[in-house]
Amino acid sequence: MNKEGQFQIGKVSLLTVAHFFHDIYTAFLAPLLPLLRDSMGISLTFAGFLSVVQRLPTLLNPLVGMLAERTKARYFVIFTPAITAIAMSLVPVAPNKITLILLVLMSGISSSFFHVPSPVMMRKVSGNRIGMGMSFYMVGGELARSAGPVAVLGAVELWGLRGVSYFIPTGILASVILYFRLRNISIAENVQSGRSLEYLKTFKSFFPLISSIALILFFRAAMKSALTFYLPVFLTGRGESTWFAGIALAILQGAGVVGTFFAGTISDKIGRRNTLLIASVGAPVLFFAFLYTDGWLQIAALIATGLFLFATGPVFLAIVNEYKTRHNNFVNSLFMTTTFLIGAVMVMVVGLMGDYLSLELTYKIVGALAFLSLPVVLKMKK
Template identity: 40%
Template sequence: MTREDKQSKPEFDTERVVLLSICHFIHDIYSSFLAPLLPFLIEKFALSLTQAGFLSTVMQIPALMNPYIGKLADRISVRYFIIMAPALTAVPMSLLGVAPSYGILLILLFLTGISVSLFHVPAPVLVYRVAGNRTGRAMSFYMTGGELARTLGPLTIISAISLLGFEGFYPVMIVGIIATIVMYFKFKEMPVTLKPKEKTSIRKTWREMRGLLLPLSAIVVVRGFMHACLTAFLPLYIMQQSGNVWLAGIALSIFEGAGVVGILTVGGLSDRFGRKRLLMFCLVVAPCALLLFTVTSGWFQLGILLVTGFSLLSTTPVMLAMIQEYSEDGSSAANGIFMMISFLARSAVVVLVGFVADMLGLEKTYVICGVIGLAGIPFVVRIGSSVKEEEPMEKTF
């Protein structure tokens, strides 16, 4: 993207950025229903824990198709995917309570997984198109919607079950359908087909983007070790260290809450100070804070956890902005490749962290994850030598 292209970009479209963020919030509330519904599903269908765990796996399988969904979105128009996704996710997730069999549950969750990919792969492209030259700020708004949804989704579905019963909560799908209708009227006229005269190729996209995708993928992997130990095992770690049940209960909420603030803040700051600088800052602070977390205790430890959550979880909007800007016109295929790599990395790393914790204990595992996190720093440096000189992430706005 040339300097002239950047200057010709439209102004930050506040209405559409906020609408996309709200739509992300509504969509992800539905996709977060599964975990709080598991106890009810296990009881209704007499499921084993293996069968219950397989439900989540089936929902995530479509993520393997993310590059192909991105390729299709680049050829058609990203708006159609995003407009339909809230309804396509809301309907199957709202029908889980009335599913007559385990097989139908699997079908509903697989359809949900497809819809989740249909939304998350092209949505950052549309955010990029309406962000003007404040891509980082727009990505922060967008990602904040998703983070808040994962926080409030379980409360939403439990409240619905309390009011309507497990087999009667299906009317909650109405909100998702309304979101789709509103999105249709707001985006139906927006020309967002990115390259209508060119056929996109996943292989070609990878060749063109690998200078950025390779280091970012490595960062996702090393960041994944820190993320896995903190999200999957934090309450258990606090319990082992302090024996304080209350402290263990609020620790994860503090971590996630700090992440929401970081996501909302860091993307916008990267517009001003540069993507690479902010990414470097986060990937230096996060592992150092995690290592400090392992040698502290009590309320001071929770303060360190705030810093860790803020710096660790805030890197996603910066990386999404980098991908869209590096692809010049914005690319769903590039975002799909990155999301598939992220999915595979997260899935593998969580298992590996659990294995190490079984072998060495959580305390040593946390230290190891913090040290591995420091390995992300050289990959940030590598981005500087692989990205084009005129790349906007190296500029301030």
């Protein structure tokens, strides 16, 4: 039976699980950094450098996208969970800094080869419900970022730093299962030519859309970085306990999973731009509600902020993968590069602002900055 246009829940779920099992390993780095400082004596500057190294391969995403269209890119999605699992699970037992850098770099390269073609695969199996498919896809990644730190620190608590290597078989098993279930999904079947001129034309036609998306991401990224990366520091600076700060971050990430899950499906029904409008207004309004409340009201505002803050992810993925082009992998790689680079830059910018202006003032500035995404959304075509 022809499944074109159908929402293939089995393969959609499998790709969601694949995203989870890949990203849970990349989420090991941040919680391992304090332990690596003790075991290897690395500085905070070197710790930050490792984060940059892991993101550096995203600069090659357009090349990965072009390569994916000339090869059987489904194998990138199938085998990268195993590669990332091996690299990140060996990080705690790296014998020296050079090996540590190479392992982190390997995980970053593997991550690029996974994230460029996998949304295109999701589009292929989502039929005419692309928004819902992208919601499933993003939920896998968000759950991984929540579960990764818990899993790796739990392993260290039980077995020490060497215990992290026990996660390697799980990543290999995930790739084996993906091989038998995804090996027949082609995502490059319609591409007959890889001429540079064709890619240049695609880039020029796609540029107005990716520019709008980049502006929206830029205005919202500082607020997202402030909440997802610096929230524990912000709350403890206000006098809250470390326990409360940790719980607050877990609550935010949990709300983000829910917002991610429903946003794409909602955008299928009310339109992509309307969903972006709601998120562009709701997130900063609720963010300021979080800043000026305390106790249970503050927790409620944080939950609501998380629902709107993460909602744009699946909507952007749906917009990019609905773009009419023969080079879906290439345009998706441009989007992924834009997302990762803006996120990396804004994490550093918020940190610098926090050092020089205080986090309290920085939070107010980034909240106000997020409102500037609204006119950009209004100028986008429906």
